Amino acid sequence: MDTTTQETAIPSWTPKQEKPRNRKPLIILAGVIVLLIAGAVYYFLTRDKLRGMIVIPYIAHQKPTIDPHLPTSTSLSDKLEEIQFDALFNVSANPSGIVYEDGLGEFLGIDQNNIVSVRLKTNKLWHDSYAITMDDDELKSIDKKQDHLFSAADLGFTLKRIQALGSLSPDYILVSQAIDPLGFEGPDASNVIRFKFRGDRIWKDTDIKEVLSFKILPDGSDMNALNYTNGTAAFMMLPPKDGVSNYHKSPDGTANIADLLLSPFVDNSTFTTELRNNNINVLLDTPFGSLSPILDDTSDYFTKSNVSTTFFAVLFNTQRLNRDQRREARKLLSGQQIMNALYKVGTEQQRNIIDYKGNKNNYSDYVNRSVFPSTSYYIEEEVIAPIVDSSPVNLAVLPDTLRIAACMNFGYREEYADLIDVLNTPAVTRGRVKAFAIQNEEIRAGNFDGLLVAMSGYRSNFLFDLYDIFLREPDLRTYKINLVTTSDAQGNYSINPISFKAEKNFFRLDPDLNTAERADILQFLEYLYGFMSTRQIGDKQEYARRVDALEQQLSLGAWMFSLPSLAYFTTQFDSSSVDLYGVASQLSTMKKWREREK
Template sequence: MRKWIFIGIALLIASGVTLYLVLSPGLKDKIVIPYISHMKPFVDPHLPHANLVSDKLDEVVFDGIFNVSADASGLTYEDGLGELVGVEQPGNIVRIKLKTGKKWSDSYKVLMDEDEVKSIGDSTLHGFTVDDLKFTINRILKLGTLSPDYILITQALDDINFEGPDGDGIVSFDFRDDREWPDADIKEVLSFKVLPANANINALNYTVGTSDYLSVPSMSGVNNYHKSPAGKAAISSFMLAPFIDNSTFTTELLNNKINVLLGTPFGAVSPLVQEDEDYFYKASLAQTFFAILFNTQSMDIENRRAVRNLINNKKIMDRLYKRGTQQQREIVDFKGNKNKYDDYLNFSVFPSTSYYVEENVVYKEEMTDDSRLTKDTVRIAVVLNYGFREELSEILEILNDKALTGGRVKAVSVQNEDVARGNYDAVLLAVNGYRSNFMFDLYDVFFREPNFDYYKINLKTRIKDGKEVFDPGSLNSSNNFCRISSEMGKDYSEFIENVHGFMSARKLGDKLVYAERVHAAEQELCLGVWLFSMPSLSYFNKQFDPASIKMYSSPLSGIENWKEVKK
């Protein structure tokens, strides 16, 4: 009898521990995600961010005319600040009824007690108007091809502006008439986030939105978020928790310091939590790939080709994921397929998971190359303090394995200043922030300032024959990772022009042509070694209802629909 009493007590204790983990008072009615403390997030909804957390927060604060969501079949769109009325023919005139009057978050006065919201009351009413839409469109136009929104919109519209509103509050966009426009494609084009007209057009951080969460201050200096009185969010608080390094994030999840982990080390199923009944995971589209970019000032083309031949991306990925061993790192793609490692191997700046590879716009060519490595040792620099520390550290070790690279490669951890000064033959880095399998930011790879302390794209344009064209003086041998410039010769000048052409192309056919040109030219110039993409996996505490969380490309899209499990 005593034995069964002890068993019953043990079961009660175990269930109590589980209930505490799932419904810890510190996490109840909260979404808490981590960030690296020296990489404080900021939000600009129209520009890409190297900071992974920053690149997702616009989904929390802002509405588009339509908002990105997801279901089991993939990407979907919901009404945001507008409703699709219809498409008039001929001419593909898209008519949108604006939801004017929706409150901006500065319509509320928030009273804080340290990091806790004590009360939210009304302040001066500030409602959404057509002027906000005009301001936003003007800002996107000003940013030009630096903004993914500009690239997407200008591929659909000859004139990015609109007519109206009419007496019913309906505005009209003139979509191109060279193709049919399904509702989903229209909503994708009009999913750019809308800012208030009284915002600073050149601000570094935007906090006033119309979405279901208000931006509120915190003791850390990084804004947190609280559900808006006018919103439909089911969970009250969305908070950002700072930690020194991302290598501890999984432990923080297990220690109940956070309850959402938007990315796992290596994008893999965690051995620490995969058997744990208190967590579940969801996969989304790969958004990061690893590459080695050559310094063309210290590596001539023959040496670059020789290194590309020397480095085997499949062997590196197999080693990194411990494939075929008892310690194998398991992966899952967004379709639920497990351990399809080879699907993530890349041979081009366009990842193998992309539209451009899947549709054979670019394809792998088996090239015979007898280039010889004349440098005694190739110095590959790696900066570990700006994210992906675990992954980059292990790739560094693998590259230094003489069995893999014959002792001709020396991969070293360096400070950011060394990369900024160009003290490397090549640099190993993670390129992240890709939101779909079609919209790729080649500026992020080839035009970015070689400094991880800040994100700057070196792009200038000028007017030629009445048209805006790329200014070759934008790039010089010190302001991009590959250290390329138009002054290096015709091949480099044409490559740079084709990168700009790809990013600024408005028609699908033009974009595909430029993609093919960029791929072919890069293969010839050998500017990088394209390793592999990293799977994307997120973990959630089981306090959340898995059915309420839909993921496809952006993990925080639809966050207002997240719900806790009812007990």
């Protein structure tokens, strides 16, 4: 029997080819995870690197120097004096406002004859009582050397220096309008001294303490030193490195945080980034005084505001622009319009601001209509009511091109850069302005119609400094006031007309070179000196009105706007311990700052 074997055909089969899996999302996810882990590790490694210290930035070529009785060209210098030197009564702040605390004195009272009694704290040590040992820039030890105690002689020396400085010093203006003669009696066996206050007003305790808030230097100090280093306050200056000193808590001081470090950078444009990267932990000023979008995490940062101390103005060159041209140029340079453009008001890029009273985006409050800023005592208290010329600009009077120069090398670089762009915007200045940057050395030559300049460090109380504006020599690197006075046989002082020389002020004011305005220029100089030198508050107010009225006629500048003041702190600090209010210096409360508990 035959057996037939049949082969069953097996159908052909080709394995299905799978497409290669897209691993890109996995790689990206892995990368993100690695970055997050790296970021977390970096955060935990660096978050405490500034523990136990306050680190504040400064512009490297603007090294702070300290003179407690004269204004300086860098605002940080005037703030640092608050932590280094004591007054009889130190200006400070609390959540409610300005306060005056005992420094080197204890207020005992004022009697019916306006005799003010103060007990001196003669147990306070000057910082040179200690020997400081450094290893490169690292503090090794602070050892007691020999007691150098505060005494009435130190106060006497300080008053002599203030009197010698005269109206160059804001302290002289404050003290001389209150105390007559400029000195004191005592001390007695209880270390009590007595001042004779003028009888032309009712003296409140806070007013008395304000008068006695000038910083005190040790007896025998150099009357004309460029930098004062020996104080009695909570922080002592360490030996300098590269011309700049850091600070450490005085052994007998009460500061909660031991170290203050000053960190140099090329300019202020990187300050917010340095704060975000935890290289600094305090930023006393932000660009434009506005809130920073990269610092909006309230778990990492908090803000504090106080009153403005800087204003931007265009100072007109009186040798190139006549009075009619200056008047029309002032109208052309509208402070409100320029500020709106600078802060990009109404756009998605708007720069938001907040003041120390909690008001937000109140830009118009910062617009100035007088040489006395809107945030100053003279406007706030309505001593002056600036005249606003609302008539249209007569472009026919102006030069074809109004040339406005600016030097960007001494702070406010970002503000200057944007302001130059704003001034060159036809929609803002009608196509009649050419704004440009120059070097500091070119300012004195005056080859421009106006100079855009930031006037920083002004006081918003009645001690507003007009010399800083009108008599400062045209050099942003060096602060020097060209004040020349003469005295008669009776010892009465008056200002000499040579105080106004073209090459000695930003406006190139010079009565000898401007015969058409000679009488008004000399009169303005008299009012200026009267305002700065008078000892009577009523007279000071009257001189302020006269200065404002004559300046409005002369149209010496377009006063534009004040810069909001905003400080950022990392949450390394306890925000409730940081009080900034009104005209109190940003560092006047630094000894009270505390670190937040972990």
